Amino acid sequence: MxxxxxxxxxxxxxxxxxxxxxxxxxxxxxxxxxxxxxxxxxxxxxxxxxxxxxxxxxxxxxxxxxxxxxxxxxxxxxxxxxxxxxxxxxxxxxxxxxxxxxxxxxxxxxxxxxxxxxxxxxxxxxxxxxxxxxxxxxxxxxxxxxxxxxxxxxxxxxxxxxxxxxxxxxxxxxxxxxxxxxxxxxxxxxxxxxxRLVQETPRAAAFRPVLESLTFWTYTIAFGTAMGTFFVFFSTAPRVLIDGAGFSELGFSVAFATVALVMIVTTRFAKRFVERWGSAGSVARGMAMLVMGAGLLALNQLFLPPSFWSFVLPMWLMAIGIVFTTSVTANGALREFGDIAGTAVALHFCIQSIIVGVFGTCFVILLGGGTAWPLVAYSAGMAGVTLGALRRLHIRNAHPQPA
CATH class of the missing domain: 1.20.1250.20 (MFS general substrate transporter like domains)
Structure with missing residues (x-):
């Protein structure tokens, strides 16, 4: 023993x-x-x-x-x-x-x-x-x-x-x-x-069952979509608001803080909605809000100059979607792995950070960090991927394969 x-x-x-x-x-x-x-x-x-x-x-x-x-x-x-x-x-x-x-x-x-x-x-x-x-x-x-x-x-x-x-x-x-x-x-x-509890024979990590889980990937991609939206926002916001709209550093910081405050307020009320919609329903609604926010940003980018109203206000809607999504993604991704929860947690946060950092950065560099286009493309594109994965998961759960 x-x-x-x-x-x-x-x-x-x-x-x-x-x-x-x-x-x-x-x-x-x-x-x-x-x-x-x-x-x-x-x-x-x-x-x-x-x-x-x-x-x-x-x-x-x-x-x-x-x-x-x-x-x-x-x-x-x-x-x-x-x-x-x-x-x-x-x-x-x-x-x-x-x-x-x-x-x-x-x-x-x-x-x-x-x-x-x-x-x-x-x-x-x-x-x-x-x-x-x-x-x-x-x-x-x-x-x-x-x-x-x-x-x-x-x-x-x-x-x-x-x-x-x-x-x-x-x-x-x-x-x-x-x-x-x-x-x-x-x-x-x-x-x-x-x-920590010190054991003579510590258990080895088991990555394979986690990486083979469609449920894990669906909710991890959803988390990467939500957090990546925020990452692309704060990667582009300084250039859009300070360089493009003429905000001071303090003015930019206050404008940026309003998005975080929307997320804080939404967190206070998220529990009751999550209980009503369930994990998949919460993610689906969160993705819908990201797509709607991206649509508003695209219209504003085409027809309005950079400003608080054209860039930050649509992000409030996206911030609500981020909260609805992140409120359930960890539990959704990890629900199958009670016996190897530590390994699953590490993989969940590792993979989402790669999605956020690598994909988000590619959008910012390729589409220009001084406009709203990286945020529009990342949010709408990744939300589409997430909704596709949710649909596939729903079909699999509705028609499970025989063992």
């Missing part, structure tokens, strides 16, 4: 636990969102093209998901605390290095390191939460508060980035990421003890 060593129990109250957990939930997302207001000026600063600057967003997004395939099993082997500390150190060092360089490809390489650290922090964080709270009533409070924090980061992060850049320059944005990370490390190191 495998030898199992039980970890020390966390005895912290929920408020104290959240003080330890919350920063490592916020920093990885903030690493993307706080940087958005200065994206339009980065081609000049780095003396490169907008397409190369787009890679500074893409590599971060892709590695944030892909890294989970590495750090998930690694945290099972060497422990959550070690992965958290290593990730935080990498994230802080990369932040300071990003503030010190103006060379384009060095900047991209450092953003990759930045994302590796962020991915490690996220894996260690959620593995710790699962270890500590899986069988405890406080889990509902912890998970709901963690989700609420992530919803507020896209709303407040760009505003913070704009204010910091305006006061102290773009380099201060990355210093502002590095200093709190170092400070939190010193604060949590004495308190964040190991939480």
């Amino acid at each position: 495998p030898i199992i060593q039980k970890p020390r129990l966390w005895t912290y109250s929920p408020p104290v636990a959240l003080m330890l957990l919350a920063p490592f939930n916020i920093f990885p997302s903030l690493g993307m969102d706080i940087y958005l207001p200065v994206v339009p000026m980065m081609p000049t600063i780095l003396q490169t093209s907008p397409a190369v600057v787009q890679l500074t967003l893409t590599v971060y997004m892709v590695m944030l998901g892909v890294g989970q395939i590495v750090f998930g099993p690694l945290s099972d082997r060497i422990g959550r605390r070690s992965v958290l500390v290593g990730g935080a150190v990498l994230f802080a060092l990369a932040s300071f290095a990003l503030a010190a360089t103006s060379q384009a490809y060095v900047f991209i390489a450092l953003r990759l390191v930045h994302a590796i650290g962020a991915s490690a922090m996220l894996v260690a964080l959620f593995a710790t939460v699962r270890d500590v709270y899986a069988e405890r009533p406080e889990s509902v409070v912890i998970y709901s508060l963690m989700s609420a924090m992530l919803a507020f980061v896209p709303a407040l992060g760009p505003i913070a980035g704009a204010l910091i850049a305006d006061a102290w320059g773009w380099r201060a944005i990355f210093v502002a990421l590095g200093i709190p990370t170092v400070a939190m490390l010193f604060l949590v190191l004495p308190k964040w003890h190991e939480t």
Whole structure:
């Protein structure tokens, strides 16, 4: 029989636990969102093209998901605390290095390191939460508060980035990421003890049954469609609103925040609609909203100049569709894999991050990041793929093949 060593129990109250957990939930997302207001000026600063600057967003997004395939099993082997500390150190060092360089490809390489650290922090964080709270009533409070924090980061992060850049320059944005990370490390190191169960013969990952599941692929593609829509939006919004519509960095950040606020408000009401429509119905309606929003954006791009009303307002409708979709995609993708949930989770987030980063970036580069066309094409095209997969899944479930 495998030898199992039980970890020390966390005895912290929920408020104290959240003080330890919350920063490592916020920093990885903030690493993307706080940087958005200065994206339009980065081609000049780095003396490169907008397409190369787009890679500074893409590599971060892709590695944030892909890294989970590495750090998930690694945290099972060497422990959550070690992965958290290593990730935080990498994230802080990369932040300071990003503030010190103006060379384009060095900047991209450092953003990759930045994302590796962020991915490690996220894996260690959620593995710790699962270890500590899986069988405890406080889990509902912890998970709901963690989700609420992530919803507020896209709303407040760009505003913070704009204010910091305006006061102290773009380099201060990355210093502002590095200093709190170092400070939190010193604060949590004495308190964040190991939480994993140590087994002599750990179970190997099983990718094949997950990758052969039509249900898994349907809901993972749906998640990639929804999150990719948001990715293409924040990849194009700085150039459309700052360069095209003449917004200030702060004005852009406030406009961007309205989309995040629509998502936050929708999340408050999504549960009742999801209960009524079910997983497939929620995704179908979410995709329909993405297509309608893309249609409005296309008309506005053809007949109206860039503005809040022509670019951001249609995104409100798409934001509602994003929430309806992402509310059910994880459960939909993972429902068949209770015995290998960890592997399925890692693959789900890894694949969707590749869809978002690679496909989204291709649309932005090929169709021009200074217009609404990348957002129109990605949202409408990927929504069509998702609806096709949903229909195929419905037909299969209605006429199951004999065993």
